[in-house]
Amino acid sequence: MVAPMTVQSPLIRTAAPHSHHPVSLEPSKIVVRDVSVFYGAKQALDSVSIDIPGKAVTAFIGPSGCGKSTFLRCINRMNDTIPGCRVEGAVEIDGEDVNDKAIDPVVLRAKVGMVFQKPNPFPKSIFENVAYGPRIHGISSSKSELEGIVEASLKKAGLWAEVSDRLGAPGTSLSGGQQQRLVIARAIAVNPEIILMDEPCSALDPIATARIEELIDDLRQQFCIVIVTHSMAQAARVSQRTAFFHMGRLIESGSTEEIFTNPRESRTQDYITGRIG
């Protein structure tokens, strides 16, 4: 039994520049009410409710198998692709329930981009990787417009300077960190409103990780970002809001500063101080 204690100094320094002055967050972009997920008979998530603000980074932390990735996949209905998976409850984006029959998951996923744990560039050139979304959704009407979109997306993802002279090279020829930025460029090329990131730095070295974290901080100006991470230091560095998951339940959510300095729940405190996990 761990006695609850009040913490005076931050357990982990939240060092990102944004955390020094309070940010005014946009009203809730994603509203989640009582979401439960089942894989066959096994329950992976148990009535999760949370509000996720727009134009900010929300981090999901928690030990492996706690359901944070499963929850992330509810937001763009990626759980549809898993056979035997059932989702209950409401996930609303701008007031619209994504599980509504009227919502086309294909259109939804154009609005909600996703970046995965392992960089997964398609077996195509760098240019074609970024042009993939605009092509299948018919976003550009001409070749020059498409080139403009590709260039802008690569610039936003901070990759343009490194690849502008070899857009025809295969996406897989890039380094791991570059591939992950390429995948981010691919996601933002269709101009989504939300970007989901499922442990985007877990396969990268510290330098590439720092580069991606900077990028996430830049993208926050424009997109609503939800990131799943195993690194509490990363959650502290990049996010404004943090939610802690444990055993399929949402234990606690709040501003990152609050969660890391003065958590309300003892389980949250145990996790961020390394006592459980």
Added chain:
Amino acid sequence: MTVLIALALLAVFSGSVYLLGRRRAVALAGGKSAGLHSLPGYHGTWVALWAGVPAALIILLFAVFGSRVEDAALRTQVPAAVAQLSAERQVTFWSDAGAAARGQARSEIAYEGELKTAFDAKVAEGRRIGVIGLVSVLALSGVLALCGFLLAFPRLSKDFRARNRVEGWTSLLLIACSTLAVLTTLGIVMSLAWESFRFFQSVPPTDFLFGTAWDPQIAMRSDQVAAEGAFGAAPLFAGTFLIMLIGMAVAAPVGLFSAIYLSEYAGPTMRAIIKPLLEILAGVPTVVYGFFAALTVGPTFRAFFNWIGGFLVGGPMDSLGQYLETVQNQMALTAGVVMGIMLIPFVSSLSDDIINAVPQTLRDGSYAMGATKSETVKRVILPAALPGVVGALMLAVSRAIGETMIVTMAAGLQAKLTANPLDTVTTVTVQIVTLLTGDQEFDSPKTLAAFGLGLTLFAVTLTLNIIALGIVRKYREQYD
């Protein structure tokens, strides 16, 4: 028989030597195998290998080449009576003498007078040579086994690295097996090349490759041996190519699409039903496909085309209608379509494995971009799986080119240079079969032509495989 007994004795000897070696090793270690460098079993194995393998090799060599050596020894002295015989009769004489000496059945030719004396003498000599050979080989192998044991056994010691030595023997065995495979291939190619060389001495290669008339039966007549143009293989290769194209036109899309359905769309239940059914298709013998083609598909196609022709006769396409009404059961289309059906499970099961090997992360990435299933398949999965799919299709092409039975039964036997799928054609493999079935002498251009065809076919398939490998490698560099 004697050889088998000798081998069995050798095995018993090796087995007991193994036990001896083992026991010796245990004794050296003072009863505890922990003190030994290698386990006692390795010591035993090493001694048994030295005792058994060289002796066994000698016996096996004798079993394979012994009779040839004996025959050669028998022929060193040619009796005067035999020397007078024609070359053909001499060959018979020698083979009869050898057979009689070994107690095997000989030809029914009776030898009389001087020839009879010579024959009996040679038979007696042959028996003597046989006994000498057998005894000397058995003695040699016995000595080798004993020497192997006597040399190996004293070397056993506590620190003897028997484990590493046995490892050396293992790699020797593996090398021997792979060398055997390579040498067999080499032997087949060499014999193909040699017989083809003999064929091309009577028929110029240019006539063979570019000649448009194929009629080896006519060339059999003594006044027309290797008559110019009779061995033009161009129609055969054209026929092979035509049937292969029709077969692939059926097998490639159907096989590939069923693979895509199985791996991307079908649920676990559907997959569990369809996959075994497709595999049953792969187990049907080609001769069954052959009579299916000849008795069912052929007549159906014929009826269909005759029916269409009936509508066209008298109209603006009268001549086409007339032609369609004369279409026969046997045509390239029948053979090609049935061959395609035969290749479907081949293509689909290979492609299914390849498509399943495409990482799930690529599918997730594409779905997360808002792509539908078919967009994902077309734009991400197929490009990623392309090298493997090309390889699978090339393998199917090789099988299509080598397929014989369906074509024999469904495409006819007439060599025609045509691109018309409704015409009868014949293929290279079918012609090889027709050239070599029945009693044949292996020195006429007719039978040698089979080797020429075989060599050319081999060259074509080899080139195809090299091209396929090249394509696969090119895309692999680009995508991996």
